[in-house]
Amino acid sequence: MKAPRKRKPTCVVIGDAAGIGPEITVKALFDSSLYHASHPILIGDPEVVEQALRITKINMEVRPISSLSEARIQYPVLNIFDLGTPKLQGISMGKISSISGQAFVRWFQKAIEMTDTGELGAIVYAPLNKEAIHAAGYPFRDEVDMIDAFTSAPTPYLLVVSIAGRYRSASIPPLHISLRQACECINTETIFNSIILLHEGLKRFGIDNPVIGVVGLNPHGGESGLHGDEEIRFIQPAVQAAWQKGIEARGPFPPDTVFVKAKAGEFDCVLGMYHDQTRIAMKLLRFKKIIYTTLGTSLNFVSVAHGTAYDIAGKGIADPDNFKQALRYGARVR
Secondary structure, eight states: OOOOOOOOOEEEEOOOTTTTHHHHHHHHHTSHHHHHHHOEEEEEOHHHHHHHHHHHTOOOEEEEESSGGGOOOOTTEEEEEEOOOSOOTTOOTTSOOHHHHHHHHHHHHHHHHHHHTTSSOOEEEOOOOHHHHHHTTOOOSSHHHHHHHHOSSSOOOOEEEEEETTEEEEEOSOOSSOHHHHHHHOOHHHHHHHHHHHHHHHHHTTOSSOEEEEEOSSGGGGTTBTTBSHIIIIIHHHHHHHHHTTOEEEEEEOTTTHHHHHHTTSOSEEEESSHHHHHHHHHHHHGGGOEEEEESSSSOEEEESSOOOTTTTTSSOOOOHHHHHHHHHHHHHO
16 A cells, blocks of 8 residues: 655735735634644744734744754644735835835745755645736746746746646646737647647546537627637637547637536636636636636646735735635645
8 A cells, every 4th residue: 555645835925015825825724623624834034924913813933944853733823924025024015016026026935945856745825916916027928937947947838727626727838928919929839738648637637538518709709700710820729639639628609608508517617718717717717716827837836826915015905815825736746
């Protein structure tokens, strides 16, 4: 009988310091069952975490560490790697800060380094703020760009999957670009690669014969080219190529009805052509239960389906439900 695999600690990045990330981190880990399931090692700033504890009136011990050997994973201890700089004391909650943007990038890079060397398991990260990262001088559009820049493997083909219970969706990359650019990026190879990666990922999720519903780009799926021909030129050939590989990809389906079919159980996952095509439907279905994970890299990245919520940052009212879901999923794959 094979011995059970020893689980590594979950790497938890506290998110943008000016947003709700630190707050939802401590709220989620105050749940002792989640703490024990994930064995968290935080990466961030101890004083920011202390502030989050004061805001939420949660009593946990903050333990700064410089190596895993110093960690004491024992509830309610929050072990946190402190990289020292930049100093975040005195930044305004709920406002764009180049310092908080710089800090997040450094924390995220450290998380990748420690996970890549095998010290930590899955990376679960609270929301980042893309404007803050740009204000700090970084060119990254999103965390996918950071994963691409900081992982040691050759440039991965990355796909971000949204998961909300039995509902799953993905959109072909790149994700965070304008709608005009997204339409210009559509091609058969990208769609086909996304189907292949999604099929492999769904099998790892425990679905033996996954069915993937592929979305068209244009109104009513183009109506045989009347409203656009991307379905004919790019999407249908990719679906047919996937069928030839033994993958049950179906479509392209009209964008306005595909999630009706998905909700009825016709697909295990929906693959869209751009960000909002799938995200709007997913968030209407189960907003507080959605997490994101990546396919195409050897490391497991998990996050939430919402942003830094600057409008409520520092008020102690942020809902940690999504982050709890992310921690649960991260604990399973770490």
